[in-house]
Amino acid sequence: MKKYVLDVLLGCLLMAVGCKDGQKEGNIQDVQENAASQKETITIMHIDAEVPGFLEFIEQAEKELDLEIQVVSCPANADIRQAKISTILAAGETSVDIFSVNDEMVSEFKYKGYLEPLNDRVMTEELLSKYPESYMQNITMKDGEVYSVPYFMDIMVFWINREMTGDRKIQTQEDFLALLEEDWGKGIYGYASAWDNTYVYNELSEFINLFGGDYYNWDNKNTREALTFLHDMAAKGQIPVSQMADQYEQMQQKFIDGKYASIFMYSGAMDVFERAGVYSEDKIQAVPLPQFEKSVTNIATWQYVLNQASEHKSGAMKFLKYAAGREGSISYAECMNRLPARLDIILEEELDIPGFEVLQDYVEHVELKERPFSKNTMKDISAIGTLFQKYMLDEISQDEFCRKAQAIVDGF
Structure with missing residues (x-):
């Protein structure tokens, strides 16, 4: 209707001033383009x-x-x-x-x-x-x-690099431990993650889920078991200490480059791996979640x-x-x-x-759990991440980490 009224008004104007056909066509086009430009x-x-x-x-x-x-x-x-x-x-x-x-x-x-x-x-x-x-x-x-x-x-899923693992199945906690313990060569690891202080809460909450712990209760024995497991990976040199500076972009690139045999990473990385041409049966694949104490994973x-x-x-x-x-x-x-x-x-x-x-x-058979957040999200994430790094480097004890982490989550 709007276009019809514009055309009628334009036609009347052109007739009144005696415009030539060429001018009329040009002016009609101008009005039509102007009408189109009014699109929301x-x-x-x-x-x-x-x-x-x-x-x-x-x-x-x-x-x-x-x-x-x-x-x-x-x-x-x-x-x-x-x-x-x-x-x-x-x-x-x-x-x-x-x-x-x-x-x-x-x-x-x-x-x-x-x-x-x-x-x-x-x-x-x-x-x-x-x-x-x-x-x-x-x-x-x-x-x-x-x-x-x-x-x-985004579902936190388990990814493997088939160039490194071959046809090996990683279905249990014991299978996962075998990846960690294998000698992959200098600077190459069976598993790694992103432990930047603003990213490591993904890893921390994921392993707490796998061990059946509770992120809001740092005295829970399963929560502590997850902490011990992560600490042992660092203490035994099974993960690179340099990952404490890595966010997901760095972790993904190192995984693509064959530095790690496996990672936990959100499913949104599929597009990254697909565009890089590495998501295939003989390279990088998403595989079922290894079974620890519970079959629970983060979603975002x-x-x-x-x-x-x-x-x-x-x-x-x-x-x-x-x-x-x-x-x-x-x-x-x-x-x-x-x-x-x-x-x-x-x-x-x-x-x-x-x-x-x-x-x-994953959606059908794994419990999908939202991550814990406070009203001051990034401040609290960073605070716990910094504490976690200190614990991994043995600058503070597990008891001190848990006491200070509990004080933070109590304020959520």
Whole structure:
């Protein structure tokens, strides 16, 4: 209707001034292009902004929603990224409508008043039922309000490098220990991780899960058993001490380079390994979780949050509904080689994702557990990470670590 009115008005104007046909055609084109430029525009700050698969997903979303979506990148470093997004939100800036955030960020931001609640317009009760219940309640919600739309699920899975392990199966704690104890050669290890003080909580909480411990109770004997196991790896030289400086980017590259035979790493790394051309039957593979005391693993998601100061909430809501819907969830997953966040899609669809059957098996047969977070997420993560490093280096005892860690989690 808008285009029709514009054309009529233009036609009348051209007749009144006696324009030639060529001029008329040119002016009509100008008006049509101007009308097209009025298409609603939203801006998303996204961790995947420069990844080709994500840009393909955005192109599909633009066509489906008749939106113009501008994508801007955010810092790769976790601390810098969180500080940048927090600064934009706290200042009430309107330059970005939607942010992609992780559990750490939403766990803090939802208490700050930065975010627009999404219950009524996007995250209805019916849609909420499609996600892991405990995760949604403890990570995305506050006082009954939902503040984010999870768009892909990261499951902590076990990865092996078949060039090093061959056909060996790592199914039990004893199998895992055999990897640690084998002499792989100078500078090569059976297992390694990222023990940077802001990343090691992933490793710490994962092993506490595997040993049946409790991250909130540092006197729990199973929690202490997990700590002893990790300490022994460092004390015996079974892991490189240099990993205390590594975040996931460094760990992934060393794994690709054949420095480690195995790692625990989130399933989102699938796209990294696939783009590097190393995810294959004879190189890197995701395999079932080794059985320790319990079959439990960490889950995380990346999520969209809506800036409360956004001036384009109508368009932003259209995008969020699409991202949470079946079509948008599948589109993102297949463009990015990642699991969608919705359990029903994982269990009901046969997604065209490398390693999908293994990841689907995790969802069906492993207990998926959200990580523990406080209101001061990064501060507390870093504090426990620093304590953990000191314990690994024998600068403090296990008792001192547990006493100080307990004081931190008691304030969660």
